Amino acid sequence: GENVEQHPSTLSVQEGDSAVIKCTYSDSASNYFPWYKQELGKRPQLIIDIRSNVGEKKDQRIAVTLNKTAKHFSLHITETQPEDSAVYFCAAKGSTSGTYKYIFGTGTRLKVLA
């Protein structure tokens, strides 16, 4: 079945450094890739997304890249700040067999050390 693998599961960086989280998806029909940030006990919130017809998208300190051939996509956070500490989830939306659902990665716990 469809699967999204996410690495690493935990990531610690010094404040001001960059953080990179990588995801690999299995369904070649996937065409939409959102990233969510979830703080403890809260709901996931969309931070950036990318569609399959685009290779890269940037929003201030956050960027996402997509390699459709390799079925990889990555989240890049530059100049990290303590408030970036949270769990980050990648997801892929596909259309296998006419159903449309979002397949989530297992999450990355990011800790930004002051």
Place this chain on the structure above:
Amino acid sequence: DGGITQSPKYLFRKEGQNVTLSCEQNLNHDAMYWYRQDPGQGLRLIYYSQIVNDFQKGDIAEGYSVSREKKESFPLTVTSAQKNPTAFYLCASSGRREVSQPQHFGDGTRLSIL
């Protein structure tokens, strides 16, 4: 997200009891989803519905039931057959299934066993 309301915020279940979690959205979204999140874990899909009066099982549907009688509402019943119901339950919605749009999440219901 103010567009999706989950209630109650906290719920306690006794042995042998069925409980129902409410999810209402005013975003005019076609699709709605229920996820279960265990501590430190990712999001696991329980059920989803792409249109009124239709729904599909997700990866962990056993012990749960849903209905979709109205576009705005997608209640989840945790039955007594679900032996380990303690978790954080998240409801989400998204637009027309063919459109690449993010999911919007509610604030969640935390369910515990008494």
